[in-house]
Amino acid sequence: KMRRGVGAGAIAKKKLAEAKYKERGNVLAEDQIVQMSKQLETFKTHLEEFASKHKQEIRKNPQFRVQFQEMCATIGVDPLASGKGFWSEMLGVGDFYYELGVQIIEVCLALKHRNGGLITLDELHQRVLKGRGKYAQEVSQDDLVRAIKKLKVMGNGFGMIPVGGSYLVQSVPAELNMDHTVVLQLAEKKGYVTVSEIKDSLKWEKERACHVLDHLLKEGLAWLDSQAAGEAQYWLPALFSELTSRDVTPEEANQMTP
């Protein structure tokens, strides 16, 4: 029986074994990659065939897009990860969503000074549809949500806050924690909220309510109406429907495209 020594011989032996293992691992990997390349080529053909028949369906049919996305999600494949992906190149799925991303960013930028960077999904949907013109393809809210999820990787604070059965879309890096979100949800019904309402509904101390409301004011997400009858009202322009009907002004449009 050989003793496992710590001498130079043992070390050299170990290194040789490692090198051999690595080499074998390399050969194994190369084989599999060659195999994968072949499979890839076959798949490309199938996808080309599918695209030649159904490319239009992706563009025209929101329901088809949902099915497609859900199927990909089940398999663990992200068709929107790259413009260089098959899905983009052959099916044109990518361009649809990436362009939508551009339109979403532009609408949010244009309206930021009005609503502080917070907008309802409904309003965003309306404005994007308007911007696309009447001959453009149909865009559903599901489409918008998927496009927004992709925008998150670019920083800038894109996010979605669940409110009143739908969402508020955030496009600025303002810190919004659970307290802020809950107050936003409370304000959703009327578009504004008062300190008393917060105290009654949420059972908070006055200090906590004021702290949250101050933060929203500072971030430009809320406006203060101190002249309101009774108690001061904190309005959220994102939820305030009267404002949403106003078109984007030329000045605001200049904020959009460089």
Next chain:
Amino acid sequence: MDRFSWSNGLLEINETLVIQQRGVRLYDGDDKAKLDLGVTLLSTHRLIWRDIKNHECCIAMPLSQIIFFEEQAAGIGKSAKIVIHLHPVPANKEPGPYQYSKYSYIKLSFKEHGQIEFYRRLTEEMTKKRWENTPVSQPIPTGTGSQAGKTRAVGIVGIERKIEEKRKETDKNISEAFEDLSKLMVKVRKLSFHAKEMVELSRSIANKIKDKQGDITEDETIRFKAYLLSMGIANPVTRETHGSGTHYHLQLAKQLGDMLQAPLEERGGMMALTEVYCLVNRARGMELLSPEDLVNACKMFESLKLPLRLRVFDSGVMVVQLQSHSEEEMIASALDNVSEKGSLTAEEFAKLLGLSVLLSKERLLLAEKMGHLCRDDSVEGLRFYPNLF
């Protein structure tokens, strides 16, 4: 399994029995259905299943629900199966044993064999589509069915037929699209599974990358990464420094380096990544970049020695910045402007420099971080003053 409706199992007038087979268990997708063993019957119009012990328990589904089907060979301890892929639930479907299913396919498991003949007959019926020629009243009435009046004006019949044909044509196109999509996804699933196996076995590949760190012309690793990229499978093999490390992003990075010089100069040397995204994609018009493509390309600026950098502020805002516009310059300019005006908000600073509010705020925050400015944070807004301490 939510495509099935309760049935009395009686055949309609124009419906004929083709084959029946005992000892069949139903599966909802990959899960055993909450039903026992039964008899499955194939007619010219429907697929029917009845519980062997409890004859009252009988369900049926029109054959038109079937997109396509395939055999699944028997295994050790597993019976042979036929997997049947189905169209989405129609709006007028009568109630059945399942309200909802997450699967769009079922399986028939043949405990007492008979799958070969059944498969053959099913293929025949799905080819002949005899139900189209001799329609029975749909849905199969379990209560009192309504008999539509048979007498109509001749003209209306003609129009109705045209509408019906058009509807069938559209339906056919859409069903074909969904059908083909299902088939495609079966292939995608197989491929993606293989790729995932590769990712798990990728230790050998990761070692290769580690050994040749910085040398990204390694053929195999590039091909592997490109493979994952084109399928849209997340690649955990490479670490953040090289981003995705593919040729595509390398070329993109160089293109961006050229394209962004002038716009960056015009904007004081800095642009938010979302701004860059819009600028670049508007210019391209088609074959657009994904957000991830842009981020991955920007991560390569440094290693390619291009005069741009991707930078992430504390707030999470990501910008592309010209190397030439140094940090000190930006802070000095912020301090100068604030001192000159006595104090500035982000909006005022933005107007002065012709920058976006977002970025002018970041500059002020940076100057504050370095101790040159201090803030007055009130409900009036955030205002910066020179730090005289």
